[in-house]
Amino acid sequence: MSCSRRKFLKSTLSGTLxxxxxxxxxxxxxxxxxxxxxxxxxxxxWGFLIDTKKCVGCGMCVKACKNENAVPYDAPVTRxxxxxxxxxxxxxxxxxxxxxxxxxxxSQKILDQEIRPExxxxxxxxxxxxxxxxxxxxxxxxxVGATYQTGDGVVLIDRTWCIGCGYCIMACPYGxxxxxxxxxxxxxxxxxxxxxxxxxPTACVQACPFGARxxxxxxxxxxxxxxxxxxxxxxxxxxxxxxxxxxxxxGLDMNVR
Amino acid sequence: xxxxxxxxxxxxxxxxxxxIYWSIQIVMYPYMTGLVAGAFVLSSLYHVFGQKDLKxxxxxxxxxxxxxxxxxxMPLLLHLQQPFRGINVMFTPHFTSAIAAFGxxxxxxxxxxxxxxxxxxxxxxxxxxxxxxxKEGFADNFKRILYLVLSLxxxxxxxxxxxxxxxxxxxxASIGVPVAGFLHGYAGFIFGSVKANALWMSPLMPVxxxxxxxxxxxxxxMLTYIIIMxxxxxxxxxxxxxxxxxxKVIRGVEMEVMSTTSRYLxxxxxxxxSLELLDLIFRGYTQMKSWDILRSVMFExxxxxxxxxxxxLGNLVPFIxxxxxxxxxxxxxxxxLLVLYGVFMMRWNVVIGGQAFSLSFEGFMHxxxxxxxxxxxxxxxxVAGALMVxxxxxxxxxxxxxxxxxxxxxxx
Ligand code: SF4
Ligand code: SF4
Numbered sequence: 001m002s003c004s005r006r007k008f009l010k011s012t013l014s015g016t017l018x019x020x021x022x023x024x025x026x027x028x029x030x031x032x033x034x035x036x037x038x039x040x041x042x043x044x045x046w047g048f049l050i051d052t053k054k055c056v057g058c059g060m061c062v063k064a065c066k067n068e069n070a071v072p073y074d075a076p077v078t079r080x081x082x083x084x085x086x087x088x089x090x091x092x093x094x095x096x097x098x099x100x101x102x103x104x105x106x107s108q109k110i111l112d113q114e115i116r117p118e119x120x121x122x123x124x125x126x127x128x129x130x131x132x133x134x135x136x137x138x139x140x141x142x143x144v145g146a147t148y149q150t151g152d153g154v155v156l157i158d159r160t161w162c163i164g165c166g167y168c169i170m171a172c173p174y175g176x177x178x179x180x181x182x183x184x185x186x187x188x189x190x191x192x193x194x195x196x197x198x199x200x201p202t203a204c205v206q207a208c209p210f211g212a213r214x215x216x217x218x219x220x221x222x223x224x225x226x227x228x229x230x231x232x233x234x235x236x237x238x239x240x241x242x243x244x245x246x247x248x249x250x251g252l253d254m255n256v257r
Numbered sequence: 258x259x260x261x262x263x264x265x266x267x268x269x270x271x272x273x274x275x276x277i278y279w280s281i282q283i284v285m286y287p288y289m290t291g292l293v294a295g296a297f298v299l300s301s302l303y304h305v306f307g308q309k310d311l312k313x314x315x316x317x318x319x320x321x322x323x324x325x326x327x328x329x330x331m332p333l334l335l336h337l338q339q340p341f342r343g344i345n346v347m348f349t350p351h352f353t354s355a356i357a358a359f360g361x362x363x364x365x366x367x368x369x370x371x372x373x374x375x376x377x378x379x380x381x382x383x384x385x386x387x388x389x390x391x392k393e394g395f396a397d398n399f400k401r402i403l404y405l406v407l408s409l410x411x412x413x414x415x416x417x418x419x420x421x422x423x424x425x426x427x428x429x430a431s432i433g434v435p436v437a438g439f440l441h442g443y444a445g446f447i448f449g450s451v452k453a454n455a456l457w458m459s460p461l462m463p464v465x466x467x468x469x470x471x472x473x474x475x476x477x478x479m480l481t482y483i484i485i486m487x488x489x490x491x492x493x494x495x496x497x498x499x500x501x502x503x504x505k506v507i508r509g510v511e512m513e514v515m516s517t518t519s520r521y522l523x524x525x526x527x528x529x530x531s532l533e534l535l536d537l538i539f540r541g542y543t544q545m546k547s548w549d550i551l552r553s554v555m556f557e558x559x560x561x562x563x564x565x566x567x568x569x570l571g572n573l574v575p576f577i578x579x580x581x582x583x584x585x586x587x588x589x590x591x592x593x594l595l596v597l598y599g600v601f602m603m604r605w606n607v608v609i610g611g612q613a614f615s616l617s618f619e620g621f622m623h624x625x626x627x628x629x630x631x632x633x634x635x636x637x638x639x640v641a642g643a644l645m646v647x648x649x650x651x652x653x654x655x656x657x658x659x660x661x662x663x664x665x666x667x668x669x
Pocket of ligand 2: 142
C-alpha cells in the first residue's frame with residue numbers, strides 16, 4: 001500500500017515537472033537564447049572612434065539615428081547626442097545640447113546666455129553615445145537579464161523581456177539610457193547592431209559629413225579604427241567608474257563631462 | 258510623453274536623456290520595507306531577547322508586520338513600466354543584480370513571519386474550533402471551518418505542545434531577525450551599489466537603511482497601538498463612563514508599554530542619525546570630485562528638506578519630545594508622527610535627492626510630485642499611488658485582526 005502510494009507520488013511529481021518544463025522553458029530561455037544567437041563571434045569586438053576635432057555640431061548623426069532606430073523625432077530623448085562646450089576667459093565652462101543637437105546648434109546663446117566672442121577661449125563639440133562598455137554597469141544590475149552583452153561586445157536590450165524598472169538607467173554613469181516612449185522599455189544606442197552585423201556602417205557614421213565618427217573591429221589589427229586607437233593618443237569618458245568604455249575619443253578636452 | 262518628463266524640471270546642463278526616473282514609489286519602497294522589518298524586529302525583541310516589557314507589543318507588531326508584507330513590493334510593481342512582466346524576475350533572476358534576489362529574500366521572510374504567527378496562534382485556533390463547535394449560523398460555521406483549516410490539524414493543547422510552540426516561536430523569530438535585516442539592508446544595497454550616483458555610492462547605505470527602518474517600524478507600531486488603545490478607552494468611556502476602573506486599566510497598560518518601547522525607539526534613533534552624519538562628514542572630509550555637486554545639493558538646493566525637515570523636524574524635535582520627562586500620550590503621538598515623517602524625508606532625500614543632480618555634475622533636476630492624476634502614470638507615481646500604498650496595510654490589518662486578534666488574546 002505504502003509502496004504504491006510512493007510510486008503514485010513519484011509519478012505525479014515527475015509528471016508535473018515534465019509538464020511544467022516546456023511551458024517555462026519557453027520563457028526562461030528568452031534572454032539567454034538571444035545571447036546564444038549572438039555569441040560565437042570571438043574574432044570581432046566592436047569599437048567606436050570619435051574625432052572631436054572634426055565634429056562641427058551639425059547634428060546629422062542625431063537625426064539619422066532617430067530615423068534609423070525609430071526613436072520618436074520630437075521626444076526629448078535620443079540614442080546619441082552632441083554637446084557644445086564654450087570655455088570662457090574666466091575659466092568657466094558653458095555646456096548645452098538643445099534637443100540633443102538634433103537640429104544642430106543654430107543659436108549663439110548657450111543656456112539662454114549670450115557670450116561675447118572676445119570672452120571665449122576655446123569651443124568645441126563632443127558627440128556622445130552608449131560606450132558599449134567592456135564591463136557594463138547596466139548589464140550587471142538588470143534584475144532579469146534583459147540587458148545583455150553579445151560576444152562581439154555590444155550591449156543590447158531584449159524589448160520583450162525588460163520589466164521597465166529603470167535600474168540600468170540609474171547604473172549607467174554616462175546617462176545614455178532612457179525609457180522608449182512607445183515600447184515603454186529601457187532603450188539606448190546599439191551601435192546599429194542590425195547594420196554592423198551585416199557589414200554596414202552605423203547610421204550616424206554614414207550620416208556624418210566630416211568623418212568625425214567611425215566604427216571598427218578592435219580585434220582586427222588592420223582595421224583603420226584599431227590602427228588609430230593603438231597608435232595614437234585617445235581617451236575614454238569617465239574612466240574612474242571602471243566600466244572600460246569602448247568608445248574612444250581623439251582630442252578629448254579636460255572640461256568634457 | 259517620455260517617462261519622467263511630466264515631473265522633471267531641468268536647470269543648467271543636464272544630459273538629454275536624464276530625468277527623475279525613480280519617483281515617489283521608489284521612496285515608498287524602502288519606506289514600506291523598512292516598516293515591515295522594523296515591526297518584526299520590535300516583536301523579536303520580546304521573542305528572542307526576552308524583553309518581557311514588550312510582551313504586549315510583540316504580538317501586535319508581529320501581526321502588523323504580516324499586514325505590511327504585501328505592501329513592501331507594491332510600490333516596486335507600481336513603478337515598473339511593464340508591471341505585468343514583474344514576474345520575469347522569478348523566471349530569470351539575474352544574480353549580479355541587487356533587485357533580483359528580492360523575490361527570494363522576500364518569500365523567505367514572508368514564510369518565516371507566517372510560520373511564527375502560526376505558532377503564536379495555534380492554541381488560539383484550536384480553542385476557537387472548540388468554542389465554535391455546535392453553534393448554528395453561517396458566520397460561526399464559516400469561522401469554525403476557517404480556524405479548523407488554519408490549525409492544520411495540530412490539535413494538541415497539552416503543556417508540552419505549548420512549550421514546543423514557544424520554542425518554535427523563538428527559533429523562527431531568531432532566524433527572522435537577520436532575514437528582516439537582510440531584506441532591508443539589501444534595499445539599501447540597491448542604492449549603495451549604484452556607482453554612477455555620487456550620493457548613493459556608499460557602503461554605509463545598507464546599515465543606514467536598517468537603522469532607520471527599525472526606527473520607523475517601532476514608531477508605526479507604537480502609533481497604531483496608541484490609536485487602538487485610545488479607541489478601546491473611548492468605547493469603555495461610552496459604555497461605562499469616564500471614572501470607570503476599566504478605563505484606568507487601559508490607560509495604565511498603554512502608558513507602561515509606551516514608555517518602555519520609546520526607550521528602544523530612542524536608542525535606534527541615535528544610531529540612525531550618527532550613521533547618517535558619519536556618512537556626511539566622511540564625504541565632506543574626503544572631498545571626492547563629486548563633493549562639489551553634493552555640497553550644492555545638500556547645502557543649497559535641498560537644504561530645507563535635509564536639514565530643516567529631516568534632521569530638524571523629523572529627528573531632533575521628536576528626540577527632545579521623547580527626552581522630556583513626564584511623557585503624555587498626546588506628546589508621544591506628536592513625537593511618533595514626526596519620527597515617521599523624518600524617516601520618510603530621509604528616504605525622499607536619498608531617492609529624489611540622489612537624482613537631483615545631473616551625472617554631468619553641471620546641472621540640476623527638480624522633481625514635481627504629481628498631485629492630481631490625469632493619466633495612469635501620474636496616478637501610479639503621484640500622490641494617489643503613494644496614498645494607496647500607505648492605506649493598504651491598515652485595511653489588511655483591519656481584516657486580518659478579525660481572524661488573528663492581536664490585541665486581546667493572551668499569549669502563553
Ligand atoms: S555606456 Fe552605459 S548603457 Fe552603454 S554599456 Fe556602458 S553602462 Fe551600459
Ligand atoms: S529597465 Fe529593463 S533593461 Fe533596464 S534594468 Fe530594468 S529590466 Fe533590465
